[in-house]
Amino acid sequence: MGQVNGCVISRRTVLGAAVAGAAVAGLAACGEAEWYPADVTPDEYVLRSVIRDKERMVVRYEAAIAEGSGPAELLERLLGHHLTHMDALVESLPEDASPTAPADLADGEGDPPAEDPASGAAMDAAGLRLLESAATSARLDQAGSVSDPGLAQLISGIGACEAGHAYLLGRV
Amino acid sequence: MNESPASTPDGSDPGPEALAEALSAEHAAVYGYEFVGGAAGDEDRRERALDAAQRHKALRDTLRAAAVERGIDAPSALASYPLPEERGGGALDAFAIGVEETAARAYLWLAASADTGLRVTGARALQETTLRGLEWGGELDALPGFETA
Numbered sequence: 037m038g039q040v041n042g043c044v045i046s047r048r049t050v051l052g053a054a055v056a057g058a059a060v061a062g063l064a065a066c067g068e069a070e071w072y073p074a075d076v077t078p079d080e081y082v083l084r085s086v087i088r089d090k091e092r093m094v095v096r097y098e099a100a101i102a103e104g105s106g107p108a109e110l111l112e113r114l115l116g117h118h119l120t121h122m123d124a125l126v127e128s129l130p131e132d133a134s135p136t137a138p139a140d141l142a143d144g145e146g147d148p149p150a151e152d153p154a155s156g157a158a159m160d161a162a163g164l165r166l167l168e169s170a171a172t173s174a175r176l177d178q179a180g181s182v183s184d185p186g187l188a189q190l191i192s193g194i195g196a197c198e199a200g201h202a203y204l205l206g207r208v
Numbered sequence: 209m210n211e212s213p214a215s216t217p218d219g220s221d222p223g224p225e226a227l228a229e230a231l232s233a234e235h236a237a238v239y240g241y242e243f244v245g246g247a248a249g250d251e252d253r254r255e256r257a258l259d260a261a262q263r264h265k266a267l268r269d270t271l272r273a274a275a276v277e278r279g280i281d282a283p284s285a286l287a288s289y290p291l292p293e294e295r296g297g298g299a300l301d302a303f304a305i306g307v308e309e310t311a312a313r314a315y316l317w318l319a320a321s322a323d324t325g326l327r328v329t330g331a332r333a334l335q336e337t338t339l340r341g342l343e344w345g346g347e348l349d350a351l352p353g354f355e356t357a
Contacts, residue, residue, distance in 0.1 A: 120350040172335060179331040185222070185320035192319035192331035193351035196312070199335040200348040 079182045083128055086178060086191060089171060090122045096159055096167060103158035107208055111164075114201050121194045128187055165205035172199040223321030224280045227271060230314040230330070234268035235285035237261075240307045247295045257304070260340055264311075267333060274326060301345050308341035316353030 076084075097115040100106050159167070175195025179188045241261035248254045275282035292303040315337060318330030338352040 117348070117350040124351070176328055176331050176335075179319060180324045180328045185322070188327055188331075189316055189319050189353075190351075192327075192334050193316060193353055195331060196334045196338040196352040197348065197350055200338050200342055200352070203339050203342050204348065 077130075079184050079187055080130060080133065082178050082182050082191075083125060083187065086175075086194070087122065087125045089174070090118055090125060093118050093167060093171065094122065096164060099158040100160070100164060105158045106161040106164065106205075110161075110204060110208065114164075114204070117197050117201070121197070124190055125194075128190060161205045161208040165202050168198045168202040168205065171195070172202060221322040222317060223323045223326045224278070226314065226317040226321060226330070227275055227278075227280055227326060228283050230311070230318050230333070231268065231271045231275065232283050233311045233314040234264050234271060235283070236289045237264040237307045237311055238268060239285065239289045240291070240303065243291050244300050244304060248297070248300055249295070250297065253297060253300060256343065257300075260304070260343075263336070263340070267336075270329065274329065278323070304344040305341050305346040308337045308344065308346065311337040312341070312353040313355075 094115065097111055097118060101108060101111050101115065172195050175191050175198065179191040179195065182188050182191065238261055241257045241264060245254050245257035245261060248257060272282050274280075292299045312334055315330045315334040319327050319334060321327045321330065334353055338348070341352075342348060
């Protein structure tokens with residue numbers, strides 16, 4: 037198959053683009069309205085939002101696996117993908133960023149209410165498929181909203197994987 | 209070390225180059241799937257290939273229009289593209305998976321564009337090509353379009 041000229045990309049190389057590098061430009065371009073804490077760049081805001089999505093997804097998959105509410109081998113494999121995504125996303129945080137989101141960010145506008153993963157029954161394959169499909173759609177907007185090209189690629193890749201998850205879960 | 213297409217060496221927008229690359233990939237995909245549609249021995253593969261060819265044609269046309277709109281040189285299709293020597297089902301499936309993997313890499317590059325429209329086009333097409341790869345029996349990578357380091 038061979039490489040496409042100028043198109044080979046490694047995950048490690050992509051993640052070398054520091055989100056913090058875009059922070060200066062992001063802050064410089066900021067208008068008067070502040071929708072997020074001033075010390076959090078727009079890119080970091082989106083990144084943390086995706087991380088929160090991932091955390092919820094991981095909890096859902098772990099619950100489904102524990103309950104045996106879906107095909108174990110498939111769920112384990114998909115969970116593995118989500119954990120890979122999580123690692124890549126956390127690695128993309130600025131070096132001086134706290135690993136946990138600031139309190140203001142956690143209750144940001146538009147954020148869904150925090151879920152208590154223990155409050156409901158474990159999701160079956162159909163439920164997980166809906167979650168994946170929703171995530172897939174969200175990634176398009178998120179990829180389009182960040183300024184860092186490496187981060188846009190990472191989010192796009194994650195969205196493509198989640199689309200694949202929805203497809204595989206639909207075949208169960 | 210693999211070359212990063214997130215930006216060109218001078219830090220400029222990779223969008224135009226990535227768009228051209230994606231369009232080239234689409235030309236090859238249309239050619240490849242039309243071949244598979246004619247060569248496959250079973251109706252299922254023929255229909256799947258011809259359906260894929262139609263979807264790639266639509267993407268090709270979208271990209272071509274985007275290039276024209278932005279004043280970017282749109283590469284033309286070549287007279288021919290590499291095809292598999294074997295015509296068996298497994299070989300054709302592997303060929304189709306390869307077509308989608310090539311498209312995925314091109315679209316991942318397009319997703320780095322500074323042009324939001326091109327970026328979202330790239331992200332969406334990356335999702336679509338990932339699904340087609342699965343339809344042909346490919347494996348799902350954690351990060352489609354990326355080379356594993």
